[in-house]
Amino acid sequence: MAQLCLGCMQKNNGEPVCPFCGFDKATEQNAPFLPLGAELQNGNYVIGKKISNNAEGAKYIGFSKAMNSSVIISEFMPAGICGRANGKKKVVIRGGYEDQFNQLNEEYLSYYREIARLRELSSIAPIYDIFSENGVSYTVSENYESIPFTEYINRRSGSIDWNTARPLFMPLLGMLSSLHAAGIGHYAISPDSLVVTSAGKLRLKDFALKDFRQTGGAFEPELPDGCAAPEQYKEIGVLDEATDVYGFTATLFYALTGRLPEKSSERKPDGKLSIPTSVFKRLPPHIVTALAGGLQVQKLNRISTFEEMRSQLSSAPTVKAIQTEANRNAIQTEAADNYVPRKKDGVPGIVWGILTVLACLLILLGAGIYWVIQNPDSFNNWITGKSDDNHEESMVDPDDPDLIEIPKIIGQRYDEIAAKLTSSSDYVLVKSVDQYSEKFEEGVIISQSPAEGIIAKKGVKIVVTVSLGSAERVLPVISNSSVEAAIKQLNDLGFIVSGTYESSETIEKGKVIDYAHHNAGDKTKNDSITIRISTGPEK
Numbered sequence: 001m002a003q004l005c006l007g008c009m010q011k012n013n014g015e016p017v018c019p020f021c022g023f024d025k026a027t028e029q030n031a032p033f034l035p036l037g038a039e040l041q042n043g044n045y046v047i048g049k050k051i052s053n054n055a056e057g058a059k060y061i062g063f064s065k066a067m068n069s070s071v072i073i074s075e076f077m078p079a080g081i082c083g084r085a086n087g088k089k090k091v092v093i094r095g096g097y098e099d100q101f102n103q104l105n106e107e108y109l110s111y112y113r114e115i116a117r118l119r120e121l122s123s124i125a126p127i128y129d130i131f132s133e134n135g136v137s138y139t140v141s142e143n144y145e146s147i148p149f150t151e152y153i154n155r156r157s158g159s160i161d162w163n164t165a166r167p168l169f170m171p172l173l174g175m176l177s178s179l180h181a182a183g184i185g186h187y188a189i190s191p192d193s194l195v196v197t198s199a200g201k202l203r204l205k206d207f208a209l210k211d212f213r214q215t216g217g218a219f220e221p222e223l224p225d226g227c228a229a230p231e232q233y234k235e236i237g238v239l240d241e242a243t244d245v246y247g248f249t250a251t252l253f254y255a256l257t258g259r260l261p262e263k264s265s266e267r268k269p270d271g272k273l274s275i276p277t278s279v280f281k282r283l284p285p286h287i288v289t290a291l292a293g294g295l296q297v298q299k300l301n302r303i304s305t306f307e308e309m310r311s312q313l314s315s316a317p318t319v320k321a322i323q324t325e326a327n328r329n330a331i332q333t334e335a336a337d338n339y340v341p342r343k344k345d346g347v348p349g350i351v352w353g354i355l356t357v358l359a360c361l362l363i364l365l366g367a368g369i370y371w372v373i374q375n376p377d378s379f380n381n382w383i384t385g386k387s388d389d390n391h392e393e394s395m396v397d398p399d400d401p402d403l404i405e406i407p408k409i410i411g412q413r414y415d416e417i418a419a420k421l422t423s424s425s426d427y428v429l430v431k432s433v434d435q436y437s438e439k440f441e442e443g444v445i446i447s448q449s450p451a452e453g454i455i456a457k458k459g460v461k462i463v464v465t466v467s468l469g470s471a472e473r474v475l476p477v478i479s480n481s482s483v484e485a486a487i488k489q490l491n492d493l494g495f496i497v498s499g500t501y502e503s504s505e506t507i508e509k510g511k512v513i514d515y516a517h518h519n520a521g522d523k524t525k526n527d528s529i530t531i532r533i534s535t536g537p538e539k
Contacts, residue, residue: 006048009070031086091135123175146195159258177306187213189247190224226260233265249294408452442469509536
């Protein structure tokens, strides 16, 4: 392998300085990283230059003799609990950390085996090999041509419009949905974790175990500013699909605006976003709504799945909105065609110009008032920032067999209606963010759009809001349960959980003592609940 450059894995005839990448052949790679030219798997893989490293381990450019091509080799070597001597391959585990390392190593192997099974997903690099050697574990994946996503955005004047972003980001949604269906989370989606391939497609990189993506663990977490969800800054926050939705939305926000959102741990709970006026004006309303929904600080209010995010981003303008715009244009055109200038009688031209502008404004104002009278729901949605873009109304013959009359489903149970729907049904249900209701029981539909009685095409999407029941909820018994179980139980009831630590003579370390300010069985409308976590007997 003397003819192979260990900086780019191209054959360079043994030149001291590689003519392809400028790598100096005399370079040494010091501990704790593998030495240059080290071989793995009985000589099949050759280690080259270190590409990057973090708390989980290091990535090297490598060469596979079996495939006769360059690859990316990732080495699991968690910082602080293992290391190696200079020039050696064998990893040494620090005394007292053997059990922790073995557990993490098993999790690492399991995590990447699950990713490797999803080879059909084009938005992640396929994993070719997973093995253990030198006391640690390795993954081998495809090495492909790409540029960082941040560079891609910079080349396009610092931001892109939605028409450019759409074909880039929509395939990512399907991939991320499939990952979470397989129990795999990324939890560090950001502009830095994306690259653009030579085919113009986005790929997600830099996967890591959950232990390296949250505050309070044994390792310093990698939390990308502006893209990490609020729960990642809490020691007892639960990371799930909604966590990655936040990172995805923040990255899309960056692509469309040229800047990242404010750091989530510093944003106010109201979840308001600061979008430059110039950007806001050129973004479709349903995209603004999706950005706001995906970047909610309160997890309960955030878009919780990638399928829901796909639905929000895929919304199209309604036929009614298009016809309203057409009517408005027709009014303006008719006014222009019928306009006959009066004899000026010596009146200055500028006065006529002002009068003409005022006349046009009055016509537009009249058309606008007429539209509001005819479309009060749409006007209200526009004022409140909501969107009813998820359905198509039809203004043609209601006897057309391809049309249906929207049924009344308010007051019915969502799960019962959803269970009856098939691919051949007249309409599709799209669930919006659930809301508390004192009027409707939990699981009952409290609103629908479009409303009953409207004529629409078969296959129309009916967006519904489902009741969470009364905002007053009963606190369950959590004493002596695990922290994770207690948080999940409370999250399912809509609570945002924080914790305090204190000693206990009766509750073992790491388990929940009880509530900090409430008792089991209490009824409360508060969204936030604090639990007490045991640190064991006082020393």
